[in-house]
Amino acid sequence: MNNFSPNMLKTFNDCPKKYYFKYIQQISAPQRSLPFEKGKKIHALANYYLRGDDISKLEKTLNQDENTTWQLLKSNEYFQKQYINSEYNLSCKVGDYWIGGRIDAIVKDESGIYILDYKTGTIPKNPEMDYQTMVYLLATDAYFKDTYKIYFVYIDLKNNTNIKIQLTNELKNKYLIELKKTCSTIAKTTEFKKVESNCKYCECQKFCYSLI
Secondary structure, three states, X not given: OOEEOHHHHHHXXXXXXXXXXXXXXXXXXXXXXXXXXXXXXXXHHHHHHHHOOOOHHHHOOOOHHHHHHHHHHHOOHHHHOEEEEEEEEEEEEEOOEEEEEEEEEEEEEOOEEEEEEEEOOOOOOOHHHOHHHHHHHHHHHHHHOOOOOEEEEEEEOOOOEEEEEEOOHHHHHHHHHHHHHHHHHHXXXXXXXXXXXXXXXXXXXXXXXXXX
């Protein structure tokens, strides 16, 4: 496999065995429904809203918690910038491998291009070096061919904060080295070992031992 998404890279980094189950054996594990459904609903609303669709009927279906989150997102400063695209697939080649994924939204102003990623849950502990940040910044930079400054913005709806990361030449080189290394490691792996320390909260835990 020579095509990698941020989730695939994160999963392998957390636990190669989990990667094996999800992306090689393609075994689906159940997820907690409430946070997952809330996130799906907010992302869908954001996509329709940014495209200019009438969302008034959909807004009436939100419960109080969902509406509070949605109002925070709708009033966010980055949602006021010029819309380019949303729920958009972008990819680029890094060495011998393709990386990419679906971006929540891309907007712009006179300062540059902003990749928006809205989180109803937690944001990464190290946002600058998260695989999602790396992949989306490089893919967007490749698409616009160095004609704009590129920023990645995590919109943290849980804490009502924004974290902005600019793609610099230094970061770009770090990302390329890290992604080439990780993709190459995955491609060459033949024994997908379990990381025991990550088992406690893993959704694969219930069937992991029985399938080994």
